[in-house]
Amino acid sequence: MELLENVTHIVVIQIVLIFVGTWLFTTLIQRFLPWAAEKFSGRYRFYILASVPVLRLFALVVGVVLVVPRIIDPSFENLVALLGALGLALGFAFKDYVGSLIAGIVTLYERPYRLGDWISIEGTYGEVKSIGMRAFEIVTPDDTVVVIPHQKLWDHLISNANNGSQNLLCVTDFYLRSPHDSAQVRQTLEDVGLTSSFLQLKRPLHVVVQEKPWGTHYRLKAYPVDPRDQFRFITDLTIRGRSALGDLGVKFSEANLSSQ
Amino acid sequence: MITQVAETEKPSLPLWHYVPLGEYKVPEATMAHAIKGGIMGLWNRFRPQKKRNEDPLRPEESLQLLTETTLDHIAPEPDCKSASMALKAELLPWIGKERKRNPGIFVISPPHGNNAKILTQLAEDLRWRVVSPPTEQEILGQKREWTDRWTDQKGPWILPELERCYLRHARGLDLVRSFFEKLQSGLLGIGVIGCDSWAWAYLNQVICGIPSDTYVAQAFDHERLAHWFQKLSTTKKKKDLLFRQSDDGTYVLPPPPELASPSNEAVDLSDFLQNLAAHSLGISGIAWSLWRTALRTVPEETILREAAKDGKARLKSTFWVLPWDQLKQLPLPVPMKPADPLVLHNLLLHNGLSSDILSRILPLSSGSVVQALLGLQEMGFLEQKERVWRVSAQGYPAVRRALHGEGYLVDDLQ
Numbered sequence: 001m002e003l004l005e006n007v008t009h010i011v012v013i014q015i016v017l018i019f020v021g022t023w024l025f026t027t028l029i030q031r032f033l034p035w036a037a038e039k040f041s042g043r044y045r046f047y048i049l050a051s052v053p054v055l056r057l058f059a060l061v062v063g064v065v066l067v068v069p070r071i072i073d074p075s076f077e078n079l080v081a082l083l084g085a086l087g088l089a090l091g092f093a094f095k096d097y098v099g100s101l102i103a104g105i106v107t108l109y110e111r112p113y114r115l116g117d118w119i120s121i122e123g124t125y126g127e128v129k130s131i132g133m134r135a136f137e138i139v140t141p142d143d144t145v146v147v148i149p150h151q152k153l154w155d156h157l158i159s160n161a162n163n164g165s166q167n168l169l170c171v172t173d174f175y176l177r178s179p180h181d182s183a184q185v186r187q188t189l190e191d192v193g194l195t196s197s198f199l200q201l202k203r204p205l206h207v208v209v210q211e212k213p214w215g216t217h218y219r220l221k222a223y224p225v226d227p228r229d230q231f232r233f234i235t236d237l238t239i240r241g242r243s244a245l246g247d248l249g250v251k252f253s254e255a256n257l258s259s260q
Numbered sequence: 261m262i263t264q265v266a267e268t269e270k271p272s273l274p275l276w277h278y279v280p281l282g283e284y285k286v287p288e289a290t291m292a293h294a295i296k297g298g299i300m301g302l303w304n305r306f307r308p309q310k311k312r313n314e315d316p317l318r319p320e321e322s323l324q325l326l327t328e329t330t331l332d333h334i335a336p337e338p339d340c341k342s343a344s345m346a347l348k349a350e351l352l353p354w355i356g357k358e359r360k361r362n363p364g365i366f367v368i369s370p371p372h373g374n375n376a377k378i379l380t381q382l383a384e385d386l387r388w389r390v391v392s393p394p395t396e397q398e399i400l401g402q403k404r405e406w407t408d409r410w411t412d413q414k415g416p417w418i419l420p421e422l423e424r425c426y427l428r429h430a431r432g433l434d435l436v437r438s439f440f441e442k443l444q445s446g447l448l449g450i451g452v453i454g455c456d457s458w459a460w461a462y463l464n465q466v467i468c469g470i471p472s473d474t475y476v477a478q479a480f481d482h483e484r485l486a487h488w489f490q491k492l493s494t495t496k497k498k499k500d501l502l503f504r505q506s507d508d509g510t511y512v513l514p515p516p517p518e519l520a521s522p523s524n525e526a527v528d529l530s531d532f533l534q535n536l537a538a539h540s541l542g543i544s545g546i547a548w549s550l551w552r553t554a555l556r557t558v559p560e561e562t563i564l565r566e567a568a569k570d571g572k573a574r575l576k577s578t579f580w581v582l583p584w585d586q587l588k589q590l591p592l593p594v595p596m597k598p599a600d601p602l603v604l605h606n607l608l609l610h611n612g613l614s615s616d617i618l619s620r621i622l623p624l625s626s627g628s629v630v631q632a633l634l635g636l637q638e639m640g641f642l643e644q645k646e647r648v649w650r651v652s653a654q655g656y657p658a659v660r661r662a663l664h665g666e667g668y669l670v671d672d673l674q
Contacts, residue, residue: 057640166667192430195468197602197622201465201669220511236623 011070017126018101022063029055076086093141096151100134103150107131116166120159127228137155141231161227167203168227174218177251180215182209185250189220192241198224215253273487276346283440283473284673287481287537300410323506323556323580334493334501334579335552337384338544343383343477349499350475351452352629355386363450366442370457370673371611372478372545373654379420381453388416391451393424394435396617400427402434410448417451423459423611437467444471457612457671467667476673482533482609486513488544489551493668504516505530506556506580535584539657541673549653554587590640592662599624599632604659605668606639606649612650 029052037048072078075243096231113119117128124146126138135149159229162168176185186207203223209215220241224233242252326334347367353367369375394406410417419425426436442448450510455463457476463469480488490513493501503513510530532554540546557579564596602622608614615633619626633649634640641655651659664670 017669035272153656187428191433195430195432195621197428197606200667201462232623247431 015067015070018063018066022059025059026056027192029059039048056213096149097134099154100149100151102155104131104133104135107136107153108149110153111164112153113160114164114181116162116227117164118161118230121148121156128185165227166227167200167223168230168233169221169223170230172220172222172234172241174216174220174241174245175253176218176245177253180216180248180250182238184248185216185218185245188244188248189218189241192237192244193220193222196222196233196240198226198229198236200225274346275484275491276343276480278367278475279478281290281672283478284476285542286479286674287534287542289535289538293476295381319538320556323582326552326555326557326579327459330375330557331367331552331555335489335555336492338374338488338492338548340378343378344385345383346477347378347475347638348385354473362471362473363446363448363471364471365452366460366471367452367454368457368460368474368476369454369542369671370541370671371608371651371656372543372549374545375454375455375456376420378477378646379418381416382452383420386416386418388418388451389413391417391419393421394424396427399425399435400429400431402431402436406435407438407442407448411442414449416449418454419451421611422453422455422463423609426459426463427617428462428606428609432621433466439465439623440470445471447627454607457673458608459611460477461669461671462609465616478543479673480537480540480544480547481542482537485533485537485547485551489513489657500577503555503581504578505532506584507582507583512581514521525658530581532581541657541660543656546653546656550587553654554582556582560563588654590658592658596662596666597635599628600636601663601666601668603629603632603636605663607649607651608659608663612648614647615649618649626653 023205031205033048033052033055037045040048044064059237072082107113113131113136114126115131115172116126117130119128123138124138126140126144126146129139129145130137135147137147138146174189186209193199193207194201199205200223205220205255208219208221220237222233222237224230245252304444341455351365354362367375367379369378369478380390382388391410394403397403398406422436425439439448443451443453453609460474489503493513500516502511502515508530510528512530512532514529536547536550540550602624603618606618606621613621615626615630618633619629620631624632633642633644636655637644637649639653639655641659642649643652644650659669
């Protein structure tokens with residue numbers, strides 16, 4: 001069995017020409033299309049830019065399809081050997097992709113996250129906006145879309161703040177200098193929480209107090225009506241809490257947080 | 261001074277009926293009645309319907325709105341006397357004997373239930389003093405002079421609007437907490453406290469140990485609405501008023517027997533009042549407001565023309581009621597603007613607020629608050645009287661539904 005064709009100098013010239021043509025085509029696409037996209041506005045610009053990698057891939061595939069028959073004798077046995085080797089290489093290359101696909105299936109019945117959940121993974125916190133076959137997308141509070149492969153499910157901790165429900169606990173921290181009347185501060189912070197327009201009244205509200213070397217740490221824990229309002233809720237509690245505590249004459253601590 | 265109420269004063273007709281809060285029952289919609297009927301209900305749904313006219317008897321464009329004067333004659337603002345008498349009858353055992361165990365009785369009412377007027381009338385009937393609510397400065401200043409003034413005066417009292425005694429502000433709960441403590445300890449003497457149902461639901465969430473002796477006027481179902489509207493429209497001079505649905509002529513209120521049908525056939529009653537009772541959640545003020553909105557009359561020239569044609573003089577005493585599906589419903593836009601649910605919820609929790617106070621308690625700028633108020637007013641969900649903004653009677657059912665769907669705390673009257 002002869003795997004390779006008889007490579008003559010004409011064939012070499014043809015292969016070089018194909019490579020050069022492919023290179024020229026991809027270079028033209030990468031230079032011309034972005035320039036052309038700048039002539040358009042809005043979503044058309046993004047469509048044109050999105051076509052660049054697609055056309056580049058197309059050019060590469062065409063180049064490979066043109067080159068391979070010139071090097072390899074396309075007999076049945078040769079094709080089986082070639083495709084077998086290719087399959088092995090692709091298997092190793094795509095193992096992560098397949099792992100993500102399988103993890104995506106696992107998430108359907110384990111449901112570690114759902115649409116509308118607020119999750120934290122590898123320090124990134126956001127709302128799950130879409131769940132695809134290989135990956136899911138979350139949108140962070142800064143409106144950044146983060147694409148996360150489902151494969152992260154195997155070996156990473158995924159923290160889910162609301163787990164498919166409307167109940168998402170928000171914690172607002174206050175750091176106060178001693179001495180002060182802790183009972184009065186606690187009651188004041190409870191009233192601050194109970195009078196927030198964002199508060200989900202049917203869920204419990206707590207103030208947790210901890211003594212620290214630099215003063216006292218108060219944590220106001222409460223649930224907003226809508227998890228999407230969590231940041232407005234925390235802002236409201238912080239502003240009104242500071243105002244109410246200021247009226248009491250309480251001083252805020254300039255704590256060294258690294259010492260906590 | 262406690263006034264002894266004679267048994268003869270007890271009203272015999274239970275148009276107004278006060279019950280404990282747990283016994284409150286909202287009227288059901290007509291479809292719910294059919295489903296609840298089981299197999300017969302299912303059969304009734306599939307059997308051929310009664311033939312209705314293809315063309316409406318009185319097209320809407322041929323009818324005209326009633327003037328305010330006419331509306332005030334046939335559907336006047338109800339007085340609170342009969343409600344006050346019913347409440348007094350219900351409170352008799354407590355007034356007589358049980359007041360030492362419970363120094364305070366709470367009378368809860370949904371928005372547009374006229375609770376304050378009823379309790380003010382009750383105070384007049386019992387000759388008890390009426391306690392005014394504290395000012396905004398007294399509430400936010402956490403000044404106890406308001407309750408101190410109370411203890412200086414003796415005798416039973418009535419506080420018509422507990423919802424005016426707190427604000428949803430970090431400093432706005434202290435005074436009402438103090439009120440409940442002093443009430444429970446007997447320092448305030450005995451009294452009747454009126455409270456809006458939304459404020460009651462909120463106070464029960466934020467304050468521990470609130471007494472649970474509560475009464476509420478039972479919701480108006482379609483039968484009581486019919487009786488009530490009939491009573492409102494009936495005077496010596498207006499005994500022959502008829503109210504018929506404009507599309508098919510069916511009677512909305514049962515007609516007097518002598519006018520119903522010359523051949524003594526069974527009178528065909530429309531289901532307008534059932535829909536009205538369910539939609540208005542049995543709240544008298546809302547049902548009354550929608551009833552007035554639905555009333556129409558035939559123009560004078562049409563009356564004269566038709567009277568000359570067939571001699572039916574009673575046409576003058578016939579008022580037409582728009583069919584339920586032609587009444588303008590007010591759905592809230594979905595999704596709501598971010599400020600709207602906050603504004604609506606706080607207005608309901610306080611049974612109305614001025615824009616100044618609303619701006620103080622909301623986490624929004626004054627401009628945003630005013631913009632939201634004007635936008636909701638334009639859509640018909642809010643009304644403003646004497647600088648106080650409230651959820652309108654027509655808008656209340658949709659607002660309640662929307663807030664409940666969004667997960668906000670709602671009252672227990674459902």
